[in-house]
Amino acid sequence: MNIWIAIGLTAVGCYLAKLLGLLVPAGALERPLVQRMAALLPVALLAALTAQQTFGDAQHLVLDARAAGLGAAAIALVLRAPFLVVVGAAVVVTALTRALF
Numbered sequence: 001m002n003i004w005i006a007i008g009l010t011a012v013g014c015y016l017a018k019l020l021g022l023l024v025p026a027g028a029l030e031r032p033l034v035q036r037m038a039a040l041l042p043v044a045l046l047a048a049l050t051a052q053q054t055f056g057d058a059q060h061l062v063l064d065a066r067a068a069g070l071g072a073a074a075i076a077l078v079l080r081a082p083f084l085v086v087v088g089a090a091v092v093v094t095a096l097t098r099a100l101f
Contacts (some may be wrong), residue, residue, distance in 0.1 A: 004056035012084035028055045029034075041095065050070070053066075054067055054070050064097075065093075065094045065095075065098040065101070066094060067095045068093050068094060068097040069090040069091065069094030069097070070090065071093075072089045072090050072092075073086050073087070073089060073090035075089075076089045076090075
């Protein structure tokens, strides 16, 4: 398959997904369950992506420096550190772990 065909099909698919979202009746969007799911779904998807990128390597479960960096970021978040401090802690711990091991 040519790469441009794949790009074109992806663009059409995105447009159709957007169109389907616009066709949903307003009454369906005002339900409390739908609003709650719409608020929580991005968080769940981001958490799943983070877990997959941190602990996944093709078909295997991996525990390496990325996990240490994620742990450092989690501790910084629990301590209510500013965002840049959280990112900085994750970067420093990941780099140190990779350098030492």
